[in-house]
Amino acid sequence: MKVLHVIPSLDLRNGGPIRVVVELCLAGEKWGIESEIVAVGCPAPTDESFAQISAHSFPLSLDSGYGFSLGLTGWLRRNIKRFDCAILHGMWSFPTLTAARACQSAGVPYGIFPHGMLEPWSIFEQGPASRLRKTFYWYLFEKKVFSGAKTVLFTTERERYEATKVFGFSRPSRIACPFGIRDAGQSSSSGGIEGFGALEERKYVLFLGRLHPGKNIPLLLQAWAEANLPADWKIVVAGPSSRTYKRELESLSNRLGISERCIFIDFVTGKAKELLFRNAAWFALPSKHENFGIAMFEAVAYGCPVVVSDQVYASEFLDPLSRILPLELDHWVDFFRTRMQDADYRGIVIASDTEKLKEFTQDKLGEKWALTLHHAFLS
DSSP: OEEEEEOSOOOGGGOHHHHHHHHHHHHHGGGTOEEEEEEESSOOOSOGGGGGSEEEEEOOSSOSSSOOOHHHHHHHHHHGGGOSEEEEESSSSHHHHHHHHHHHHHTOOEEEEOTTOSSHHHHHSSOHHHHHHHHHHIIIIIHHHHHTOSEEEESSHHHHHHHTTSTTOOOOOEEOOOOOBOOOOOOOOOSOOTTSOOOOTTOEEEEESOOOGGGOHHHHHHHHHHHTOOTTOEEEEESOOOHHHHHHHHHHHHHTTOGGGEEEEOOOOHHHHHHHHHHOSEEEEOOSOBSSOHHHHHHHHTTOOEEEETTBGGGGGSOOTTOEEOSOHHHHHHHHHTGGGOHHHHHHHHHHHHHHGGGGBHHHHHHHHHHHHIIIIIO
16 A cells, blocks of 8 residues: 655744654554655655655745645646555645645545644634634635545544534544654663763652743742742753744843753754653653653653653543643642652653553554554544
């Protein structure tokens, strides 16, 4: 079976969707699924994963943020019939719109993987301008894209349920386990990480991901300040961001009096990211809305326990163990003051997460992905 994945960008800085696509491509190989990826904007990253995948990227015809590319449209017209089906990742962008039109014209079935973009928070909670723009776009374009889809894929039951609350959406859908963890193995690496100083092992809490208002990093900083922890404990905030938003977070850490214990790091990958995960006491994800949470599973794979908000949908795959917290400051302050520093509790969480992780291996993902594609497009 030949599958084409269409995604707005190959840039790993844009967060989880491209990571999901890469893992699905790699996991499906064992099950006879041949995959290609097509996008616009930046070329394929040098990440070793991309060396195993056929990925195409076309230049933008207009630098508008919408992803308009005549090159992509032409390539789809010439190549779409090579594929048995296509998966359109995301919404509100030209790549998915032009891919849907190409599939419909050529008679190639396609599915849509919204990645959390068809939910009340994504549409209604990001300001009136965003709400108006997306509502207009839905009735003008996106509704037709969805009505022509063979299936719609969601990462969790909660995401599927939330999607029914907007635009009267009621199409049949399937759940696809969206992420597989390759064995992180053992590492002999230790000590400081080049570029941002020595971080004492097990004495810092890590946030790693896009620095975006939806990630709720201010709550993390405020809780850290109120917890009044010993001076040797630090909080590390790592990830790409606009300069303006990063300055806002740095300014907040100054006002809270924790600037000397709060370390900001830009986008990291490879060995640097591995060391951050392996040496952290905890990984924290206090998101206001998180459709899945790729970094959460990466942390688990590297043996780092996680504490997350109850708005991280993938938390339904974990044992609560008192580390799935509501978005209330007092709960995070209490966690930092008590359970975070309890070595026995930390060990219990790691053991539980390690067991749960067995359901997210690449073999498991490949099998589930193959079955999903079969039922969606061949049955």
